[in-house]
Amino acid sequence: MIKFVPILLLIGCAPIAPPAIYDHPFSGELLIKRVSGDEANRMCNAYVISRTGSVAGCSYSMGNRCVVIISTDSLYDKEAVLRHEIAHCNGWPADHRR
Ligand SMILES: [Zn+2]
Numbered sequence: 001m002i003k004f005v006p007i008l009l010l011i012g013c014a015p016i017a018p019p020a021i022y023d024h025p026f027s028g029e030l031l032i033k034r035v036s037g038d039e040a041n042r043m044c045n046a047y048v049i050s051r052t053g054s055v056a057g058c059s060y061s062m063g064n065r066c067v068v069i070i071s072t073d074s075l076y077d078k079e080a081v082l083r084h085e086i087a088h089c090n091g092w093p094a095d096h097r098r
Helices: 037-047 078-089
Strands: 003-008 029-035 055-062 065-071
Touching (some): 037 065
Antiparallel strands (some): 003 055
């Protein structure tokens, strides 16, 4: 089953820092795609029904593979977005529970 987790761009907000338990390198095969904002919207919204903004990034994982998509146009710190998305690869649920 594919787990798909988008994060929306909220101007002025930093990406939520992941809980320590999920905040570590992904042990499987990680593919990072840095794409334009339009491209990220397209790739990340493929499975999203309601859309309220541009995505900063998203990730989807299949077993021990995880794909992270990062918008190069987002105002977020790209490394913080990457850290956030890798935490999702590590199993952090989409509701960002602590
Ligand atoms: Zn998230």
